[in-house]
Amino acid sequence: MTSLLKLSNAPRPLGKSGLSVHPLAWGMWRLTGDVAAARGRIAAARDIGVSLFDTADIYGLDSGHPFGAAEALFGEVLKADPGLRKEMVIATKGGICPGVPYNSSAAYLQEACEASLKRLTIERIDLYQIHRPDLATHPAEVAEGLIKLKRAGKIDAVGVSNFTAAQTAALQAWLDLPVVSHQPEFSPLHLNALTDGVLDQAMERDMAVLAWSPLAGGRLADSPADGPARAVIEELDRLAFREGVSRATLALAWVMTHPSRPIPIIGSQSPERIRQLQEVFKVRLDRADWYAVLVAARGAPMP
Numbered sequence: 001m002t003s004l005l006k007l008s009n010a011p012r013p014l015g016k017s018g019l020s021v022h023p024l025a026w027g028m029w030r031l032t033g034d035v036a037a038a039r040g041r042i043a044a045a046r047d048i049g050v051s052l053f054d055t056a057d058i059y060g061l062d063s064g065h066p067f068g069a070a071e072a073l074f075g076e077v078l079k080a081d082p083g084l085r086k087e088m089v090i091a092t093k094g095g096i097c098p099g100v101p102y103n104s105s106a107a108y109l110q111e112a113c114e115a116s117l118k119r120l121t122i123e124r125i126d127l128y129q130i131h132r133p134d135l136a137t138h139p140a141e142v143a144e145g146l147i148k149l150k151r152a153g154k155i156d157a158v159g160v161s162n163f164t165a166a167q168t169a170a171l172q173a174w175l176d177l178p179v180v181s182h183q184p185e186f187s188p189l190h191l192n193a194l195t196d197g198v199l200d201q202a203m204e205r206d207m208a209v210l211a212w213s214p215l216a217g218g219r220l221a222d223s224p225a226d227g228p229a230r231a232v233i234e235e236l237d238r239l240a241f242r243e244g245v246s247r248a249t250l251a252l253a254w255v256m257t258h259p260s261r262p263i264p265i266i267g268s269q270s271p272e273r274i275r276q277l278q279e280v281f282k283v284r285l286d287r288a289d290w291y292a293v294l295v296a297a298r299g300a301p302m303p
Contacts, residue, residue, distance in 0.1 A: 003286060003287055004284055004285070004286050005257040005284075005285045005286060005287065005289075005290060006284070007023070007253060007256055007257065007280065007281050007283060008023070008281070009022070009023060009049065009278075009281045010023075011023075011051070012208075012261060012263075013206075013208070014052070014089065014127065014157070014180060014181065014208045015157070015159075015178065015179075015180030015181050015206060015207045015208040016178040016180050016206055016207075017126075017127065017156065017157035017178075017180040017181075017208075018157075019089050019126060019127075019156070019157065021051050021052040021089050021208075021263065022049045022050050022051045022052065023256065023261075023263055024048065024049070024050050024252075024263065024264060024266060024277065024278075024280070025050060025052035025053070025054055025091075025210060025263050025264065025265045025266065026041075026042070026045040026050045026052075026053055026054070026265065026266050026267075026274070027053075027054045027055070027212065027265035027266065027267050028053070028054065028055040028056075028059055028070045028071075028073075028074060029056075029059050029070070029212075029267055030059075030063070030267060030269055031055070031059065031060070031070040031073055031074065031269070032060060032063055032065060032069070032070070032073070033073075035073065035076045035077055035080060038073050038074070038076070038077050039077050039080065039081070040271050041269055041270075041271055041274065042074075042077055042084070043271070044271035044272075044274040044275050045266070045274055046084075046087065047274075047275055048274065048275055048277065048278035049278070050266075051087065051088060051089050052088075052089045052091060052127075052210075052263065053074070053088050053089070053090055053091065054091040054092070054093075054183075054210065054265050055070050055071050055074055055090075055091070055092045055093075055120075056070070056071075056092055056093035056094070056096075056129075056131055057071055057092065057093065057094050057096070057112060057115065057116050057119075058093075058096045058098075058131065059071070060073075061098065067098060068115065068116075068119050071092060071116055071119040071120050072119045074119075074120060075119050075120045075121040075122075076121075078120065078121050078122065079121045085122060088126075089126045089127065090120065090122060090125060090126050090127070091125070091126060091127035091128075091129060091159070091210075092116050092120065092125055092127075092128065092129070093128075093129040093130070093131035093161055093183075094108075094109060094112035094113055094116060094128070094129075094130070094131060095108075095109065095112065095130045095131045095132060095134060096131045096132060097112075102132055102133070102134040102135070102136070103134055103137070104130055104133075104134035104137045104141075104142045104145070105134075105137050105141060105142075105145065106141050106142070106144045106145030106148065107145070108145075109130075109142070109145035109146065109149065110145060110148065110149065113125065113128060113149050113154055113155065114154070117154060123153075124153060124154060124155065124156060125154065125155045125156065126155075126156045126157065127155075127156070127157050127158075127159050127180070127181065128146070128149065128154075128155040128156075128157070128158060128159070129158070129159040129160060129161045129181070129183060130142065130146075130159075130160050130161065130163070130171075131161050131162070132161065132162045132163075133160075133162065133163050133164075133167045139167075139170040139171040139173070139174050140174040142171055142174075143171060143174035143175045144174075146158050146175065146177075147175065147176065147177070150177060157177075157178075157180045157181075158175070158177060158178075158179055158180065159179060159180055159181035159182070159183060159208075159210070160179055160181070160182060160183065161182075161183035161184075161210075161212075162183065162184065162185075163182065163198075164196065164197070164198070165196065165197035165198050165200070165201040166197075168182065168198075168201060169201070172205075178205075178207075179205075179207065180207060180208060181207055181208040181209070181210055182198050182199075182201070182202050182207055182208070182209050182210070183209075183210040183211075183212055183265075184198045184199075184209070184211065184212070185211070185212050185213050186199075186209070186211040186212075186213075186214065186255060186262060187211070187213060187214045187215060187216045187220065187251065187255060188216070188220065188232050188236065188251055188254055188255075188293050188294075188296075188297045189216035189219060189220065189229055189232060189297065190213065190216060191294070191297055191298070193209075193211075194258075194294075199258065199260040199262075202260045203259065203260050208263060209258075209260045209261065209262040209263065210262070210263050210265055211255050211262040211263065211264045211265060212265050213265075213267070214251065214252055214255045214262075214264035214265065214266075215248055215251055215252070215267070216229070218267075220232070220233065220236065220247060220248060220251045221246075221247065221248040221251075221268075221273075231296040231297075231299065232293065232296045232297050233247065234296070235292055235293050235296040236250050236251055236254070236293065239285070239289055239292075239293070243282065243283045243284070244282070245279045245280070245282060245283060246276060246279075248273070248276075248277065249276065249277055249279050249280050249283065250283060252264045252266075252277060252280045253280050253283035253285060254285065254290060254293050256280065257285055257290055
């Protein structure tokens, strides 16, 4: 008999930051619209216990809005309801500079962080993440910028997004504070983090894993069982039917049962769907279930 992989809705440490967060997070990649609608989505996330809210200065730009639009809208929500700030761990990202495309120089990080603080209408960012690695900046300079922000009280903890394990180690070598989190893409349709060393490094160094696009950009929530994802979707549907939950909920459970304990960043803009995802804690997968999804995703048996 295979052992059960259990999920818990208890708060968990955000790496070595000293902060604790709910096992689900909500992300703002697609946050647009008016303040009332944004408040409704955030309220839905709060209703299911979400405490980590993740955004970035670049969010909104790819949907035709100005740079910083998602942060600014989130800031309007916080300004309208100041009490929300005390209930949240706020994470944002900087380092993508349109037209460059990446800039993690110490000077730019200072500028980007201060602009994010202004848009968010807050005095300190709980988790500030380098959005993508800047290959033209030495990690010593990136570290210098982050240390200055920390000493100035503008950020509390530091994380990385879309970094390799080696890039993270190089940055950590120059930092006198821990890199507390990785933010990789991870879902049953995107498995790189399982084999590229990122999840292994997170376990080795007690880093939090914030999994972006855990539903593969919505394909695992809405797509019919056809195309390259057919085998994965069919396996998820089989388990979801057995567990009495939606396919999206089952996919989140699969991500969360990895031993690095990933925190999926939910991207849904529907309050109803956000609330539905709290059913993830009802799901009980065993090892055979988990590997069945992985085999379907790989398209080949395990070696």
